[in-house]
Amino acid sequence: METYFAVLSQFIHFSPESKEAFAAAIKRLELPKGYVLVKEDTICNYLYFVESGLTRTYYFKDGKDITDWISPENSFACSIVSFITRKPDRRIIELLEPSVLYAISYEKLEELYSLFHEIERLGRLLVSSGMVQMQQKFDDQHFETAARRYQTLMKTNPSLLLRVPLGMIASFLGITQETLSRIRSQV
């Protein structure tokens, strides 16, 4: 739990009260590899912080499995659109490794937002930071060749390549597994 608060404290300063309330609101989960956090076409009701392990968010499009996001330790996992809009989404979240997570429910978070201005701020800053990451991901793909996408990922997130199967990396980059395999062999 301390690492979670260390991450959050980069965004805001907790008052003793807000920290206690937040700590009381989160649930610790220790789950095996393959566990499904969010099922297909359901509403995502929790925001997850990955203390250790690895999660994958993916969906099926025309029968194909497309990886949307990968969350390693010290980052968040959530079916964002569903969590925000309160609507079911096709995105599934599964664990690629046995993981320790902290979960906070949508309702609890809303309650904390209302009770504590600084937690409302935390929420704003977390979403803002997510926005920056998402824009980065978009730019990395827009008008980029398959090879350059792979090179960018190698630079920014080399550890993922060791922990995540190639097919998942490929769809994350918006290319096929075969193309990615060929790119790798040409280095």
Place this chain on the structure above:
Amino acid sequence: METYFAVLSQFIHFSPESKEAFAAAIKRLELPKGYVLVKEDTICNYLYFVESGLTRTYYFKDGKDITDWISPENSFACSIVSFITRKPDRRIIELLEPSVLYAISYEKLEELYSLFHEIERLGRLLVSSGMVQMQQKFDDQHFETAARRYQTLMKTNPSLLLRVPLGMIASFLGITQETLSRIRSQV
């Protein structure tokens, strides 16, 4: 200004004090077509609301002009990453039509965030809504053919096709102008 508050009021309820403070913080701008709101490689210091008119956010990549976002009336225009991170960005914002805008500076907005919990909430909700839009845009392009991207845009935003030159639409969709022209002729 009333339409601006009407849009904002979909997210929060203003207290008389916060509404007055917000109203005092925004500046009305009436600017001609072609005017550049944010220059290349500068920090974006304002969040713009488009009351009437049309803005385009774009950047140069390998010498090519790539349209990143288009904001019609009743929406926001901002070089988001720069505004959030306070760093210069390659993104340029220009007016595609003579426009009436309301601008609020980063500093003023931060001040209002600190003074009014409900404006902090407004900020969180606006960024959240931007996040949903961005995800939608990403999904519309990920593993989609040029033709389907165009069809999706026609469905969701047909008016843009009448107001924005084809080349700008094409790069917005992540395809070349020639390809888009050929797609259009095949309908």
Place this chain on the structure above:
DNA sequence: GGAAGCTTTTGACATTAATCAAAAAATCAA
């Protein structure tokens, strides 16, 4: 009204990446 400057279309061709199929390699469990 017409020349100048944009924007859009069309054509020929090159390139990239997808698809389909199968083999090779790696991983996992009994």
Place this chain on the structure above:
DNA sequence: TTGATTTTTTGATTAATGTCAAAAGCTTCC
């Protein structure tokens, strides 16, 4: 270890899109 399963690589072919070049169509503004 060994067989079963999954993952990755390789090959042949096809389809989609980009590039370069030029023509055609629109604006606009003296």
